[in-house]
Amino acid sequence: MATPTTLPATFVAGNVLTAAQMNNLRGAFRVLQIVQATKANTFSTTSSTYVDVTDLSVTITPSATSSTILVFMSVQTAATTGDAVVRVVRGATAIAVGTGGSGYNGTGMASSSYPNAMFTVGTTFNDSPATTSATTYKVQMQANSGTAVVNRRGFDTAYGGFSSITVMEISA
Numbered sequence: 336m337a338t339p340t341t342l343p344a345t346f347v348a349g350n351v352l353t354a355a356q357m358n359n360l361r362g363a364f365r366v367l368q369i370v371q372a373t374k375a376n377t378f379s380t381t382s383s384t385y386v387d388v389t390d391l392s393v394t395i396t397p398s399a400t401s402s403t404i405l406v407f408m409s410v411q412t413a414a415t416t417g418d419a420v421v422r423v424v425r426g427a428t429a430i431a432v433g434t435g436g437s438g439y440n441g442t443g444m445a446s447s448s449y450p451n452a453m454f455t456v457g458t459t460f461n462d463s464p465a466t467t468s469a470t471t472y473k474v475q476m477q478a479n480s481g482t483a484v485v486n487r488r489g490f491d492t493a494y495g496g497f498s499s500i501t502v503m504e505i506s507a
Contacts, residue, residue: 370395371501378485385475392473401507409457411496413489414447416481421456431460450489
């Protein structure tokens with residue numbers, strides 16, 4: 336995909352873009368493809384290390400190494416005791432993860448202080464994988480004690496949620 340590198344650095348009154356500049360601009364910053372995974376059923380884990388959340392994984396093959404991947408994640412989560420920690424990964428590499436915690440760093444979390452509430456853990460992150468190989472993005476979860484759940488409240492199974500991960504390839 337062409338990039339608008341031939342555009343003037345600044346514009347002043349009376350400047351006119353050439354046909355070549357217009358063609359370069361037309362191909363830049365477009366959404367080239369969208370891939371989404373959704374989850375309407377529940378998931379739970381007692382693992383104190385990250386595990387993949389079933390059904391919340393997508394694979395995208397970028398068309399150029401200069402493309403970026405815009406990642407949208409929205410996960411409905413709760414915990415019975417302790418905390419439910421959620422993160423998004425590219426392959427085996429955690430992305431969009433905080434570093435301020437002393438042991439449970441993730442994209443977001445739910446606390447068992449409110450076991451009868453569902454929390455939305457969401458993020459939007461612009462990733463630069465710099466590859467044209469198939470690339471997998473997935474949601475992972477861990478429980479720091481007790482049980483971490485997706486798409487339901489901590490102790491109450493009467494209410495269900497909906498979670499998703501969506502990735503978009505954006506041309507350079």
